Amino acid sequence: MTDLITIILPFFALVVMGFIATRFALLDSAGVHGLNRFVYYFALPALLFSKMAETPFEKVLLENTFMLALLVAGSIVFVLGWIAAKLLFRAKSDKAAIMALAGCYGNIGFLGIPVLVTVLGQSVAAPLSIMVLIDVAILIPFATSIIDVSRTGGLRPHMLGDISLSIAKNPLIVSIIVGLLFSASGLGLPHFIGGFSNLLGQAAAPAAMFALGAVLAGRPLSDGLGEASLISILKLAVHPLVMWGAMTLFGVSPDWRLAATLGAATPVGAALFVIAQEYDAMPKRASTAVVISTAVALISLPVLISWLT
Numbered sequence: 001m002t003d004l005i006t007i008i009l010p011f012f013a014l015v016v017m018g019f020i021a022t023r024f025a026l027l028d029s030a031g032v033h034g035l036n037r038f039v040y041y042f043a044l045p046a047l048l049f050s051k052m053a054e055t056p057f058e059k060v061l062l063e064n065t066f067m068l069a070l071l072v073a074g075s076i077v078f079v080l081g082w083i084a085a086k087l088l089f090r091a092k093s094d095k096a097a098i099m100a101l102a103g104c105y106g107n108i109g110f111l112g113i114p115v116l117v118t119v120l121g122q123s124v125a126a127p128l129s130i131m132v133l134i135d136v137a138i139l140i141p142f143a144t145s146i147i148d149v150s151r152t153g154g155l156r157p158h159m160l161g162d163i164s165l166s167i168a169k170n171p172l173i174v175s176i177i178v179g180l181l182f183s184a185s186g187l188g189l190p191h192f193i194g195g196f197s198n199l200l201g202q203a204a205a206p207a208a209m210f211a212l213g214a215v216l217a218g219r220p221l222s223d224g225l226g227e228a229s230l231i232s233i234l235k236l237a238v239h240p241l242v243m244w245g246a247m248t249l250f251g252v253s254p255d256w257r258l259a260a261t262l263g264a265a266t267p268v269g270a271a272l273f274v275i276a277q278e279y280d281a282m283p284k285r286a287s288t289a290v291v292i293s294t295a296v297a298l299i300s301l302p303v304l305i306s307w308l309t
Contacts, residue, residue: 004119004306011115011209012298018213032214039208044109045175047201048132051117051125052179053189059126060180065250066127070134070260073246077104077239078139084230091227093150094281098272099227101143102289103234106266108132109172110212111297114205116262119305124259129176131263137167140275147279215270216291224285231268231289236300240265258308265304267293 021027027035081100085091091099106112108131116124141163167173182189189197243264247257268290276286 004302007119008115008302008305011111011118011205014206014209015213015216015294018210018215019217020213021210022214022217027214029218032211032218035207035211035214039110039204039211041171043200043204043207044113045171046197047113047125047204048129048172049175049179049182050189050194050197050201051122052129052176053182053194053197054122055126055179055183057180057183057186060183063127063252063256066247066252066256066260067130067134069246069250069252070131070243071138072250073239073243073260073264074104074134074139076242076246077234078143080238081231081234084234085227088230089227094147094279097143097146097150098276098279098281098286099231101139101275102231102268102272102286104239104264105135105139105269105272106131106235106239106263107212107269107294108135108263108266110208110270111294112263112266114208115301116259116305118205120259120262120309123255124262127256127259128263129179131260132172133176135269136170136173141167144275144279147281212270212294216294224282224288225292227282227285228288228292232293232296235268235293236265236296240304261308262301262305265297265301267297270294 018027022032078100081103082096085096085099089095089099108128113125113128113132116128145163188194240261244257244261247260252260268286270290273283273287273290277283
């Protein structure tokens with residue numbers, strides 16, 4: 001456990017440094033925005049691309065039930081979050097959709113991949129990348145569609161087209177799919193492309209953790225501690241438990257089951273606040289959920305890693 005904490009501590013120290021830099025105005029809002037765009041459009045896609053391209057395609061094919069297990073686990077937690085929001089907080093459908101999404105949408109890109117790849121090795125990069133793909137391509141569009149339908153009373157014209165275009169333009173999805181294509185080709189990465197993507201991808205971990213701290217500095221705690229606490233329990237306790245059960249039920253290999261369970265144990269994705277703000281659906285409470293779950297995950301994630309490994 002001590003060795004594990006020694007490995008993980010520098011990552012969370014980067015989060016603290018990003019938080020301090022923003023709180024003391026060493027990094028202004030434009031700087032935070034630029035750093036996030038660097039991670040989102042360059043460093044993280046390069047990391048996802050290189051890891052997927054280096055993963056033997058046969059391994060991906062062998063794990064043919066992995067995506068199904070992900071969808072089952074995510075759906076179960078989404079429904080549980082929806083029911084809890086309706087019964088305990090009398091939430092309207094748009095706000096219930098945000099709470100339900102928060103329970104199954106983890107910060108895998110900015111926290112899970114940097115930390116877990118370092119602690120567990122490169123083998124977890126492929127399953128974690130596929131988790132990002134499911135989150136961005138399925139869970140988020142599904143939740144935002146519920147919000148749209150609840151407010152308009154039906155599907156807006158061109159809504160499906162807008163969602164499809166948004167998915168197709170997402171750099172994380174594009175990088176994962178292109179990496180899979182390289183893996184499937186069996187030709188391997190050309191030396192220049194491999195060297196470039198690995199070099200750029202190495203910046204993802206420190207930049208992402210620093211950016212996460214900077215983003216959290218702009219997410220003050222506010223009202224809605226009850227909702228935020230429920231979301232944190234769903235995300236940090238229920239989601240990994242359901243994920244482990246789904247992976248076991250579908251016979252997923254132990255190494256990919258471990259990666260999925262720990263990926264599910266990451267805190268609420270920081271982008272949840274952006275989605276909630278965009279739709280004006282409990283943005284302050286979404287912000288509180290991101291901050292609380294991240295703070296708790298500083299303890300819960302190392303404990304779970306130590307327990308499962």
